[in-house]
């Protein structure tokens with residue numbers, strides 16, 4: 046299962062960042078996912094919460110998803126369009142010569158955690 050290994054990688058990255066920042070508890074992780082990344086969001090959230098629940102530092106952490114539309118630009122007429130179902134064809138002139146400009150992202154944007162020493166919450170941004 047593709048999403049399980051992605052969730053595993055996210056948990057590893059988040060855990061390493063949390064340890065680095067002396068966090069005692071991770072509350073949430075905000076993730077940027079492109080609609081063209083091929084990642085199924087529901088299974089990813091499910092996998093993340095399952096793996097996170099086994100890590101003391103991440104137990105109960107929420108995965109917040111920000112989606113990016115899968116977009117392309119035609120190399121011939123420069124029309125920008127949303128790619129439906131991975132078919133990258135220009136709706137204006139019907140050519141396949143298009144460049145994908147967004148939607149393949151898969152990236153941890155930020156994470157929120159409690160610090161070990163203080164009570165205040167910290168926001169860690171990339």
Ligand SMILES: [Zn+2]
Pocket residue numbers: 119120121122123124135136137138139140
């Ligand atoms: Zn075109």
